[in-house]
Amino acid sequence: MITANMLSVERTIRELKQKIKNIDLDVLRFLRDNFTIDYYPNDTCIHFNGIAYKNVLLEPQRLKMDFISFVSHAHSDHLPTGGHGSILSSEVTWRFSKRGPLIKDIPDNIELLPAGHVPGATMLYIEDELNVLYTGDFSLHDTSLFMAAEPRKADIVFLDATYGAPDYTFPEREEEKTRLLEAIDYFERVNVLTYTFGKPQEILTYLREHYGKGFEEDVYLSRSIFKKTYIIGDLMRSAGIDVYSFSQNPKRASIMITNRAILDPTRVTITVSGFWRAEGDYHFYLSSHEDYNGLLEFLRKCEPRLIVTLWGPEGSERNLSRDLEIPALSFNELIALLTVLRYPLI
Ligand SMILES: [Zn+2]
Structure with a gap:
């Protein structure tokens, strides 16, 4: 009934x-x-x-x-x-x-x-x-x-x-982006914890601007982030990023961009999201909304x-x-x- x-x-x-x-x-x-x-x-x-x-x-x-x-x-x-x-x-x-x-x-x-x-x-x-x-x-x-x-x-x-x-209310975006890059520079070995699509690829464009050509060799992407980055390989290429050049070695790469699948406990963890919750050691509000x-x-x-x-x-x-x-x-x-x-x- x-x-x-x-x-x-x-x-x-x-x-x-x-x-x-x-x-x-x-x-x-x-x-x-x-x-x-x-x-x-x-x-x-x-x-x-x-x-x-x-x-x-x-x-x-x-x-x-x-x-x-x-x-x-x-x-x-x-x-x-x-x-x-x-x-x-x-x-x-x-x-x-x-x-x-x-x-x-x-x-x-x-x-x-x-x-x-x-x-x-x-x-x-x-x-x-x-x-x-x-x-x-x-x-x-x-x-x-x-x-x-x-x-x-x-x-x-x-x-x-x-x-x-x-x-x-989010902090000013450019300042937040600068602080993120400073943190990555400062800690040298970091987990960058984020989602699988959108944010990681955007962060890669910031890293490209900051470190220049060839930066990919020092960056390891978790499996699901790599898969999605690979799907838009042509777009990444037009932003100066070569999807075939990322590090294959999660231990050696200074920057590990991950969606929690792998978290190296020996590294400082930086989270990047627009959500009002801070996980990890440092949090940066770079929202896609x-x-x-x-x-x-x-x-x-x-x-x-x-x-x-x-x-x-x-x-x-x-x-x-x-x-x-x-x-x-x-x-x-x-x-x-x-x-x-x-x-x-x-
Ligand atoms: Zn969405």
Whole structure:
């Protein structure tokens, strides 16, 4: 038997009613007429698959034959985990997805924009009766491997709100980068602990700038970091880095870049991430996302009439809405809204 907590449903609808009052009617109409919720069945039940703009699924769990699936970048929590169908992404992201053909003829009203997050990351821009920007994970910094995200005017922005609370403020990036390189210089033998894709390759570009040609021989990459670096070997080469020249000897290389697979206890451990947790002996905040002020700066330039927050801490949409005086919904609220717009209970 299916049951629902009707009190909770009624409360959600009541809260949504309040929020809807602030959203322009043509925005609501546009959402109702162009966006749907998508599901996929398995043997026993039906699962939420994501939302779709017309026939474009936005970062779905599974690909689908009758849809084009937009994949923003190659981090595992953004890659589809199954299904069949074509992929709309950069060619670099597609290399990591390992499924589905890459769409070559992108619909005329759709554009992929640099996202400044990791190599190959893109934002999706839709020109229609209203314009929509779906950022995926993004940041406003660039490296020799990718370009920074640039704000674009859009009526609706689906926002990466990973750091959507005012207490998330990062130190100035260039200074943090300088401190990281100074620490690596100073300690001579270091573990640099980070993720497998994006950050390590970015750090390699900093090492290349700092130590110059041939630095690879003194750097050892853990197996999974090497694999992902190798996949983008052509990009690395264009940044002056030779993926075939890295040290094969984890004991001799001064710098070991690792994702915890191997940690040499005789070395000083330096962690590099944007997360507000410090592991290891020293921590450097080089985020691939924007901090709260960066989100505000970006949104001010996009001038949206509605913000939809994705992935952030609870209340991100309230924080942004308050500080920008623009209506904002969490992703769950958008799902509820799309449901009630289709089945008008309110
Ligand atoms: Zn990411």
